[in-house]
Amino acid sequence: MFVLDKHGQPLQPTSPAYARKLLRSGRAVVHRHTPFVIRLKDRTAAGSTVAGVHVGIDPGSKHTGIAVFTEHGGSRTGRYALQLDHRGAAIGDRLASRAALRRGRRSRNLRYRAPRFNNRTKPKGWLAPSLKHRVDTTMSWVGRLRRWAPVSAVHVERVAFDTHTLSAGRPLAGAEYQRGTLVGYEVREYLLAKWGRACAYCGISGAPLNIDHIHPRSRGGSDRISNLTVACVPCNQTKNATPVEEFLKARPALLATILRQVKAPLRDAAAVNATRWALWRALEATGLPIATASGGRTRWNRSRTGAAKSHALDALHVGHLETVIGWPSTVLVVTATGRGTYARTTPDRYGFPRLLRPRIKLHHGFQTGDLVRANVPTGKKAGVHVGRVLVRSSGSFDVTTRHGRVAGINHRHVRHLQRADGYGYTTQKEADRND
Template identity: 80%
Template structure:
């Protein structure tokens, strides 16, 4: 749990059991409900010994993992993990719908202004709104964690793949090819993303996958990324040292697809890398000590600690480390929901207003999205209901709880816990161990370095 002193300055986080004892003894009060933050009444940061914490960030397209941890000589201990769910896809769809609506209105025989989008220039470092949202949201949560915990450093993945290790690294062969080095993990992670973590020949997923050369090395093939693909153990053994053209001679459509995909670069990698670089620059501007690493090193760290694949555990393994001793059993899932819209109307299919909304968003002191607790003494809805409220001008509100929506709760029975901040909060258990595959017959796939 996050802890503040009596002046609101951050102290070292504490165990939930200790936070409960402090609250029951009257030494602390609840400062924030989610994430849970307490404020001590009798402590001052100026006279307290503060060790400090660090935060790891694993940026992603749909989800970003954040992990707050302490570090003692390279041994990390996870204290708090957050999975941030972005709404970049919703932003992209809204912008596309708006552009289509405006385009349609300009094409009709109506009185309208001339288009102004042709004379606009984009500043240096411009990102599309859906991408900028991911950067701004992540930086915003780092700033929040800085207010709740004594932040010492930030570890962030600046690139998904180390392209230098892919192009200039030495060939994957011998012991390094079987067991994997850091450069090998860069290549493996790149290929897993490029080929969708499935066998290129039969499409099997959820099984051990091996690196396979489209043109075998015994016939002059190279170790370049464009000559590598993924194959399950059965397809890898069936192909053996056969060129891909001969192996797929009876399946010309699949052959053409594999050859085209092998030569095409990973387009998503460029977009994700652009987000990571923009995030790194934004974090540098905060004045925190920022350390960077690649996604390949993160996976290499996870392989040594035996951790499962998740955004939060990836965040805990970013950068240089010796070991990860513990990590939290519960993850706080923070979903970006937005703060509503400024528009006070809804439009029909022609773009003209058809519905009007009130000018104010608050009703009886509550706004849609507020976290509330309703205590209903009698009636069919009697009980305690905790969740997000949807306000109505009549004063009878709906509350979305984890068990469903309870409708028609009077505002007099509702108590405010936390104002809406544009996010929805849930929790789920963290995967504690690496996902395992069924055992394979002895000797299968050893010469090609099986990967997952």
């Protein structure tokens, strides 16, 4: 649990049991509901010993893992775990839709308007909005964690896959993580992500997978990443040194799919690589010490500690470490939902207005997206429902909980927990250790 002093300055995080004890004794009050933050009434940061915490970041295309941990002599102890779900895909879809509408207007026989797009230029370092969103939301949560915890250093995975090294088929000189105990981790992890952690030939998943040469080396095939795939042990042994065209001559559709996929880049890796320098510069601007590592180093760390694969655990294992003592059993899943829209109408599939949106968003003291607790005493919906609220001017609200949506709750039964901040919050169990 995050702890603030009476002036709002961050103190060392504490355990949930001790936080409950402070709240029951009246020494602390709830500062924020999610993530849970308490504020002490009788202590200041000047009179407290604050060892500080580190933040690990595992950037991703769809999800970013964030871990808050303490470190002593290379041993880490996880204190808090976050999984940040981005909405870059939704932003990209909306921008594509807007571009299509504008393109249609330009091609119609409308009154003439001088073109304005010919003189538009992009500034240096420009990122597409769907990519910039990933950097902005990650930095937003780094800033929040710095307000709630005494962050003294940041560990970030600056590149998930070194695509230059992978395409070259040889290690880069001077890249330490590509040598010694980390040899092969970059290539294998890239192939597992690209082929969906399933055999390229039979589609089986959850089985041991070997790296297979699509065009065998004995017949002139290279070690380039474009000639590699993953295959289960039976398929790998059956194919052996057979050319892929001969091995799959009875399944031409699968052959065409494999040959097409080997030429396609890993889209998620491309998105992460496109934003890595922007995220690095933004983190560097905070003034905190920044340590970087690769995805191969993270996977190697997890293999040594026996941790399962998850975004938060990847963030905990970023960079150089000796061992991990433990981590939280629960992960807070933070979903970027946005803050609504300026549109006053909702169109149908043909673009005609279907309904009107109210100008005022606040109804009965609530706004869509607020985190609430609904205590319904009787009826079909009797019980306690905690989640994000969808408001209506009639006073009949919907509450979206982790189990689904509960519709038609009267506003008199709803109480505020936290105002809307553009994010939705749920929790999930953290993955256990690998056997």
